[in-house]
Each structure stands twice: as structure tokens, then as C-alpha cells.
Amino acid sequence: MNDLRSAIKHNFLKQIIFRLDYEGVMEADVEGCILSLRQKFFDAGFINMGKRTENQFDLQVKMDLNIPEGNQFSVSNNNKNLVYIFSSDNKEILEISKSFFTLTVDIDQTYETFDKYIVLLAESMAVIKSVSPYFQPLRIGLRKINICFLDNLADLPLYFTKAAFNANDVIEQFSEYDYIASNMVTILSKDNYQANYVRNIQEGMVQQEDGNQKTTYQIVIDVDVFKEGNREILPMLSDEQIIKNTLQIQNTIEFEIFIKSLSDKLIQALKQEVFQDDVIRGVV
Secondary structure (H helix, E strand, O other): OHHHHHHOOOOOEEEEEEEEEEEOOOHHHHHHHHHHHHHHHHHOOOOEEEEEEEEEEEEEEEOOOOOHHHOEEEEEEEEEEEEEEEEOOOOEEEEEOOOEEEEEEEOOOOOOOOHHHHHHHHHHHHHHHHOOOOOEEEEEEEEEEEEEEEOOHHHHHHHEOOOOOOHHHHHHHOOOOOOOEEEEEEEEEEOOEEEEEEEEEEEEEEEOOOOOEEEEEEEEEEEEEEEEOHHHHHHHHOOHHHHHHHHHHHHHHHHHHHHOOEOHHHHHHHHOOOOOOOOEEOOO
16 A cells, blocks of 8 residues: 555645644643754744734523423533634644644645655653643544545546446436535545545536636535544553654545545546646646
């Protein structure tokens, strides 16, 4: 699988989101993390620093089924969460707060693979974990969103497996209807990781060079590989090397699910030095 990943020269990956959620960390602890990590962030190209305030609400709902007018909800504990932001000039953003640590990468053209970020993420999580004896991880997840476009849904089988998209079966079964959109969600599990495997089709309009509009379909493959629970995650954060291994496993599962969604024709096309196919758009 690693050989295949190395052979792929093109993609339609548009966004990467890594997120670690946790509790047991205070604002003062976060400031300590920043002092330890900011030079590493700067050296890695995250040269811009800022902060924002995020509101956290506890929502309480009171229901009285016999008296609908009595249904109430109230908001309590409006906690302001300070979020530190570090960004590069390449649409890469790191965020740290007392409850989460994230990396978000928006991809316009060239993508340098998730491996580029593994060392920095591992070092960062090791620091965050060690800053408080009350640190408890809640969820660790890696999500990748792939987007491309087709003008004709009849071309779907040329590029994607039937396991990923069964739109043509639906179109055939409901031939008297127009196919507008679909959202398919499958939950998979491997090596004690769960994966939300989401495939989405959405009809839209695109303006051509002559000013006329034509129908097109946005095709999305959205894979989120994650693990939840303190007892499950804490041993995976015991040292930097184990954290690196964790991230590599998540990344491998991501790729396996993605590649199993593609037809052999598309896989071969993505291996070529120059991608030559005008039917599918959004590949770089």
C-alpha cells in the first residue's frame, strides 16, 4: 500500500483536518504549551500568530409532553475559550485551546502529503499531554475531504467503484425522477479505529466561458478516521514515537479507504506524470 501511495502523483484532496479533543487542561497550561511550542511552529512555517475567543455553552432542555407551551430550554455556563492560532502563508492553520488541538490544511494545488506534519504534531501532542496531570484525551481524528466534478453521472463507474457510489442503480430504478443529490454514510472499523466513510453527490450549475450555465455534479469522498475514549487514546500518547505511529496508522487507513473508492482506470491515471482526462475535473 505504501508503494501505491508513493506512485500516486495527482489527487483531488481539498482539505485535511487533524483534531485532538481533551479535558483537564487550564488556560495557564495552554500558555505554557505556547511557550514551549511557538518556536517549533515558527520554524515549521507557521509564521503568523493570533488568537480568538470561542464560546462554550451547556444547553439544558426541559420538556413537558403534556403541556407543549411549557417546553423550555436554557443556556448555562457560557465559558469563553481562548484559542491560539498559528498559520502559514500556504493555508495551513494550527489551533490550540484548553479543550482541543487542531491542524487544518486547505489545498489549492500541490499537496506535500500528511507525512510532512507528523513530527510536528507528535511533538505538540507530547507537550500538551505533559502540561497537566489531569489531561484526558477524548477523541483523536484525522479527516480528509476529496472533491471532484463530473458533468454526467453516467461516467461515475469509469472513475469510482460501485461500493463507493451506486448512483447509476438509483437512476435506473427511479428513471422517471431526476437525481439531484445523495449522501451515503458508512461506519467502518479496523485495528480498533473507526472511520466515518461519507460519499456525497450534489447537483449544481457552473458558468462556462461563453457565459452559459450547465449542470455539473460535485463528487465528495470524505473519510474521518478516529478513536474515542481516554482509556483507548492515552497509551497512544505515551511518547513521541508512539504518537507518530498512531498518526501513520490513521493516515494509512485513510488512504486504504480512499483508494478502494477509485476505479482501476482512475488509479492508473493518477500515477501518470501528466493527468490527461477532461471528463473529471478538480484533479491536480
